[in-house]
Every structure is written in C-alpha cells, then in structure tokens.
Amino acid sequence: MAYATGVTLASRSIFPFCSRALLSPLRAASVLESSSSTFFTRVQAHQLFSTSRAPLFSSVKFSTSSLDTAASRSNVVDILEERGLLESITSENLRSACSDPNVAPLKVYCGFDPTAESLHLGNLLGIIVLSWFQRCGHQAVGLIGGATGRVGDPSGKSLERPELDSLTLEKNIAGIKNILVKILGGNHVIFNNYDWWKDMTMLDFLKNVGRFARVGPMMAKESVKKRLESEQGMSYTEFSYQLLQGYDFVHLLDKEGVNVQIGGSDQWGNITAGTDLIRKILQPEEAAYGLTFPLLLKNDGTKFGKSEDGAIWLSPSMLSPYKFYQYFFSVPDVDVIRFLKTLTFLSLDEIKMLEDEMRKPGYVPNTAQMKLAEEVTRFVHGEEGLKEAMKATEALRPGAETKLDWNLIERIAEDIPTCSLPIDRVSGVSIVDVTVSSGLFESKSAARRMLKQGGVYMNNERVDDDNKRVEEGDIVEGKGLVLSSGKKNKVVIRIS
Numbered sequence: 001m002a003y004a005t006g007v008t009l010a011s012r013s014i015f016p017f018c019s020r021a022l023l024s025p026l027r028a029a030s031v032l033e034s035s036s037s038t039f040f041t042r043v044q045a046h047q048l049f050s051t052s053r054a055p056l057f058s059s060v061k062f063s064t065s066s067l068d069t070a071a072s073r074s075n076v077v078d079i080l081e082e083r084g085l086l087e088s089i090t091s092e093n094l095r096s097a098c099s100d101p102n103v104a105p106l107k108v109y110c111g112f113d114p115t116a117e118s119l120h121l122g123n124l125l126g127i128i129v130l131s132w133f134q135r136c137g138h139q140a141v142g143l144i145g146g147a148t149g150r151v152g153d154p155s156g157k158s159l160e161r162p163e164l165d166s167l168t169l170e171k172n173i174a175g176i177k178n179i180l181v182k183i184l185g186g187n188h189v190i191f192n193n194y195d196w197w198k199d200m201t202m203l204d205f206l207k208n209v210g211r212f213a214r215v216g217p218m219m220a221k222e223s224v225k226k227r228l229e230s231e232q233g234m235s236y237t238e239f240s241y242q243l244l245q246g247y248d249f250v251h252l253l254d255k256e257g258v259n260v261q262i263g264g265s266d267q268w269g270n271i272t273a274g275t276d277l278i279r280k281i282l283q284p285e286e287a288a289y290g291l292t293f294p295l296l297l298k299n300d301g302t303k304f305g306k307s308e309d310g311a312i313w314l315s316p317s318m319l320s321p322y323k324f325y326q327y328f329f330s331v332p333d334v335d336v337i338r339f340l341k342t343l344t345f346l347s348l349d350e351i352k353m354l355e356d357e358m359r360k361p362g363y364v365p366n367t368a369q370m371k372l373a374e375e376v377t378r379f380v381h382g383e384e385g386l387k388e389a390m391k392a393t394e395a396l397r398p399g400a401e402t403k404l405d406w407n408l409i410e411r412i413a414e415d416i417p418t419c420s421l422p423i424d425r426v427s428g429v430s431i432v433d434v435t436v437s438s439g440l441f442e443s444k445s446a447a448r449r450m451l452k453q454g455g456v457y458m459n460n461e462r463v464d465d466d467n468k469r470v471e472e473g474d475i476v477e478g479k480g481l482v483l484s485s486g487k488k489n490k491v492v493i494r495i496s
Helices: 025-034 038-043 045-049 064-072 076-084 091-096 121-135 166-182 202-208 217-222 222-229 239-257 265-281 321-329 333-343 348-360 367-395 408-411 431-437 446-453
Strands: 007-009 107-112 139-144 188-192 260-266 289-293 418-423 457-458 478-487 488-496
Touching: 076 091, 076 289, 091 289, 107 121, 121 139, 121 166, 121 260, 121 289, 121 333, 121 367, 121 446, 139 166, 139 239, 166 188, 166 367, 166 431, 188 239, 217 222, 217 265, 217 408, 222 265, 239 265, 260 265, 265 289, 321 367, 333 348, 333 367, 348 367, 367 408, 408 478, 418 431, 431 446, 431 457, 431 478
Parallel strands: 107 139, 107 260, 139 188, 260 289, 418 488
Antiparallel strands: 007 107, 007 260, 457 478, 478 488
C-alpha cells in the first residue's frame, strides 16, 4: 500500500520510547512509573495541553468556539477501538486529547501515494478513520505523495515498485484528489508533499533530516528487515523512504499544525520515524501522535490491493457503482458483521440487531449484506451512485418489473459480457439460435433444456416457448437486448 498511513504528531515527542505496548492504558501507566527520564518529572501530560501556554504553531488556535466543540465531541479513539479500527497508538494521551475541552480539535492526516489513478478498497479504511475524526469534530487532512510516490514504500512489498513517469504521476494525483474531495466533503484539507520536496537538495536533506536519523533504528524497522533478508534486497532509495515520510510529518506539524498521523498497521515504522524526527528537530511543546488501524484483510488473510485481478477500485471510472455494490452484496456471512463495524457508520446496536437476526430461523439471506452494500456504496459514490447501483441491480434481476431502456443497458454492459451481432442474425431469428450465437449457451440442446426449465429471459421477461423468434419490438430502441440464463449468466447483444 505505499504511503497509506495517517496523521501523527508523535507522542514520541512526549514518550521517546513510545511503542505498540502503549496501546494498553495499564501498560502505559507501568512504563511511566518505571521511567527514569527526567522529562516526565518536568512535564506532566496534562500540562502539554494547558491553554495557559502559548501554542507553538500559529495554526493551532484555542478559540472559544473550538473549546465549545471540544466540550461536546465524542472520543474518536474509543469509537475506533469499539469497532475494531484501532491497532496501536503512540500514547494514551491521544485518547484524552480527543475529548478534552481544554484541547483544540486535532488535525489528522493520512497519506496516499499516487501509484494508481484510483484508490482501492485497501485504502478505504484510512478514509473511514479520517471521516470518524471529522464526525467527532476534528479536521481531516489528506496527503498525496507526489514526491514519495516517485520512490515507493517498501512496506509489505517483496520487490521494488516500478518507477512512474511524470505524466502518469500527475494523472494519478488528480484522480486520487478527486476521490478524497468527493468522499471527505467539508472540513478537510489536501496537500501534495511534492510541494515541499521539489526544492530540497540532497545537501539540504542530509543537513536538515539525515543528521537526525540513526541507521540502527532504521535497520530495525520490520519492513526493512524483511527486505534485507530477501533475495531481492533493498535499494538505498527504498531505505530512505521512511525518512521522507517522517519529514512529511515534521513539515505538516511545523507549517500546518497537523498533529496526528494515522495509517495501516504496516505503517507503524514509518509513523514512528516521523514522531522521532519531530522530537529531535522541532522539540515541540505541543503533543504529536500516531495511530494505526488493522489492515483490511480477505478471508484468506491477504490484503486488498490493486495488484490482484479484480481490484475493488473506488473510482467509478475504473469500477462502476453497480459492481462495487455487488461486491459487498456478495460478501460471505462470516465477514459481513466485521465489515459492517469497520466500513460503515451504523451504530453498534443496529449491527448487533442484524447479527442476532442472522441466527434466527426465517432470516432472509443477504439482508445484512444488502445493508452493507448500501452503506458503503453511499459513502464512496454518494446517493446518486447508490441509486444507479440499485437500479442496475434491479434491472438485471430476471423477472424484474424495471423497464429496460438503452441508456440503462449501456451502463450495465460495462459489467457483464457483451457481443455484437448484425440485425439479420437477431431479428426474426429463433431465440435458441440467438442464445447460442451470443455465447449464452454452448449448444442448442443446452438452450432448449434451460428453456424447458423456465430459466431463459429476454429483457428480464421469461421465455417459455422454444419456438419463440426475436421480434423487432424485442430490440430495445433498435439497438440491442439482454439475454439471461438463470440469475447470474447474462449477455448484452448490440446490434451492429
């Protein structure tokens, strides 16, 4: 997934040793009690958020309105934990900062490298976590890796990523920006890290960033160790990636007041590299945090991504809302409750009711999946996208009353097999011959057998007579028709 993390202003500025162990409040407390660092005797956690101190960054303002918002906002970390969306945090102080009325709303970022023109299902969790922060009164920040995308994140990869040319990168950046703007709506900001990397020279990088990095901790990162042990090894370019992403956090905190970075669990090393640099370079008075969430995994334990066939893209130009809807409608029962908790904003009570219904006799199959498909499609594609998906779903259901027009057929033709036949091989021709010519059946005997079973449909209307011939009126607007065999096998015939 490349730069698919989030916003962090690490509490490594507060806890130099911060680690995944601090996810537990009890373990965090024990670590604090045993620490010999004089830092903790001089600065108490609550003092870091005191409004009596002058804020380090002008973009973080403690206005009356922001304090009123803080007093009423829900604790987003608690919500994420309840829904299975919390893997690790750099400090338990992030939890208290999320709802402390003395702390201004947080600015939270997640990064996305432009390795494709669209984000995919694997990236969706990052957007959802950002949206949860938004819904709890904080500001969402999307960072597009126009610079880091030229390098490639080695995390979770066995081979170095292919280099992309400038035109491809610009196209990918525009596509990802459009998706983020559409989904996140209001109260968000989008940056491109190429804007601050393009003018930095190698000497600047070594002086301003490199001299604060220690090779030992960099080598100890899990993503680095795995690659060094592999036959492929790791290039210096990839090895430096964690410093590039780490400095992004430094820049965003220093210039924009962004104080939380989020990302998938495979981004922990990159996030903590940023919090470490913040502690050394900025030595901030204000707290910076990192938060990771579990990766979205398939049944077999593998990640959702773009490299596998049938990637679930978020852009409607790469995967129609109909196919997107159908993917979630087809989720196995074993996954549907987990997806409802992590991919939707339904209340846990409502999800529990659906879960209980699934165990009762008389439960209508796929009821939970339908709710999942509706919620996720609406979030990604909006109300219009959901309407389009549901209309296409209904239109493709054999026996449906939805009247097919050619515009609708054109839309669904992107998602089902199509063929072109001349008019003289369709109009006036036996339905049996047309189903074979179109590829719906391999033989006339197979077509007749399905006709006798009542499983052949033309434009969603059942065909019972094997002597039926396609009439001119059966061809929708003179342009084509839809043939179906059962519920799943369909073909669109275009008149050429």
